[in-house]
Amino acid sequence: MEQQKNLIEQLAEHIKKNISKGYTLEALKFSLINQGYSRISVETAIYRANQELAASAPEMKEKPQIIYKIEPEIPAKKYFWDWLREIFG
Secondary structure, three states, X not given: OHHHHHHHHHHHHXXXXXXXXXXXXXXXXXHHHHOOOOHHHHHHHHHHHHHHXXXXXXXXXXOOOOOOOOOOOOOOOOOHHHHHHHHHO
C-alpha cells in the first residue's frame, strides 16, 4: 500500500510539473496510461494534483463587477422587395 501511495505522489508531482509547462491534463493522462500506469492510478494522481494546485491558488478577495449595457436596437435590413411594397402598396 505504501508503494502505491508513493507512486501516486510521484505521478501527482509529475502532473503538476508538466501542467506548469503547458501540457493539458488529457495529454498527460494519455501519455501516462500509454507508459503502462493503470488508469486508476493516473486518475487518482490527477485528482491529488488538482487538489494540491487548488490549495495553493490565491484566494479572490474582491467580487467581480457585472456591468449591464443596453445596446440600441438595430433596424431590420430592408430588401429591394420591401421597398417595392412600400412604394406600390
